[in-house]
Amino acid sequence: MGGALLDGWLASPTPPRLVILDRHRTGSDDAITVVRTAAEIPAGFKPDIIVLAVKPAAAEIMIDAIGKALGPRMSNAAILSVMAGRTCAALSDAARLAGADIPVLRAMPNTPSAVGAGISGLYAAPSATPEQKSICHDLLFAVGDVVPVEKEADLSVVTAISGSGPAYVFLLAELLEKAGQQHGLSPTIARRLARGTIYGAGRMLDDLPDSAEDLRKAVTSPNGTTAAALAVLMKSDAWPETVPKAIDAATKRADELAG
Ligand SMILES: NC(=O)C1=CN([C@@H]2O[C@H](COP(=O)(O)OP(=O)(O)OC[C@H]3O[C@@H](n4cnc5c(N)ncnc54)[C@H](O)[C@@H]3O)[C@@H](O)[C@H]2O)C=CC1
Numbered sequence: 378m379g380g381a382l383l384d385g386w387l388a389s390p391t392p393p394r395l396v397i398l399d400r401h402r403t404g405s406d407d408a409i410t411v412v413r414t415a416a417e418i419p420a421g422f423k424p425d426i427i428v429l430a431v432k433p434a435a436a437e438i439m440i441d442a443i444g445k446a447l448g449p450r451m452s453n454a455a456i457l458s459v460m461a462g463r464t465c466a467a468l469s470d471a472a473r474l475a476g477a478d479i480p481v482l483r484a485m486p487n488t489p490s491a492v493g494a495g496i497s498g499l500y501a502a503p504s505a506t507p508e509q510k511s512i513c514h515d516l517l518f519a520v521g522d523v524v525p526v527e528k529e530a531d532l533s534v535v536t537a538i539s540g541s542g543p544a545y546v547f548l549l550a551e552l553l554e555k556a557g558q559q560h561g562l563s564p565t566i567a568r569r570l571a572r573g574t575i576y577g578a579g580r581m582l583d584d585l586p587d588s589a590e591d592l593r594k595a596v597t598s599p600n601g602t603t604a605a606a607l608a609v610l611m612k613s614d615a616w617p618e619t620v621p622k623a624i625d626a627a628t629k630r631a632d633e634l635a636g
């Protein structure tokens with residue numbers, strides 16, 4: 378996810394000054410400084426925002442390493458976590474243990490951020506300053522839309538819908554492609570049709586004021602092909618039951634990750 382955000386920031390007209398800490402990345406250039414360990418963070422670098430995009434289980438290790446490396450240079454920063462689950466309270470505790478009593482903001486972006494089409498939920502702990510909120514909002518807005526949430530607990534369902542959501546759409550693309558091939562289309566043609574359809578439907582959802590339901594109905598001729606497919610997909614034990622169940626499962630998992 379950090380890589381997706383980075384791609385989006387680098388493509389934006391006014392990229393922020395970035396130091397990337399990633400043990401698997403190399404390649405500093407004019408736009409970014411890449412380091413593999415916190416100890417290599419440049420001596421003069423004093424971050425405004427520390428974006429944490431590691432697996433939730435690695436959060437404390439990262440905060441500890443960054444705190445030790447930055448020392449007093451961390452004191453005016455805020456943490457922006459994009460990790461699923463980990464709460465502001467837990468991350469604040471980790472920062473305090475690392476020697477910095479600093480605010481934490483939590484965002485839940487998604488991978489379309491890599492192409493500037495992300496959508497992020499954003500929650501700021503009460504201790505975050507208006508300037509820190511504004512910088513974090515702008516960082517996320519540079520890679521797509523931003524939806525502020527008032528309650529931290531809402532980030533679990535945000536994670537289930539938009540954080541994980543691209544995977545559900547990609548699954549649909551996979552299944553459409555496979556079905557096309559099973560009906561004799563070449564892989565290339567099945568892939569073009571599946572992807573083009575999802576892209577076009579997404580464009581309509583974004584560009585037009587109509588509800589998703591109205592757009593669906595406009596495709597559906599009485600007794601036609603769409604009606605035949607929707608009779609399968611909309612059976613009470615099909616999508617109307619499985620989609621909410623999937624969202625419940627993802628929301629529950631986000632809550633569990635919060636501990
Ligand atoms: N994948 C997604 O679509 C989304 C992921 N997230 C959150 O983003 C976080 C990261 O997830 P992914 O990007 O999927 O994981 P990932 O494993 O692809 O990326 C983690 C990156 O952190 C680096 N890293 C990990 N530990 C390190 C350490 N100790 N020192 C230096 N570098 C270290 C790794 O080299 C890797 O590049 C998770 O907390 C997840 O909840 C949030 C929104 C969407």
Ligand SMILES: O=C(O)[C@@H]1CCC=N1
Nearest residue numbers: 460461536540541542
């Ligand atoms: O699967 C996950 O836990 C992360 C959070 C949202 C998308 N990927």
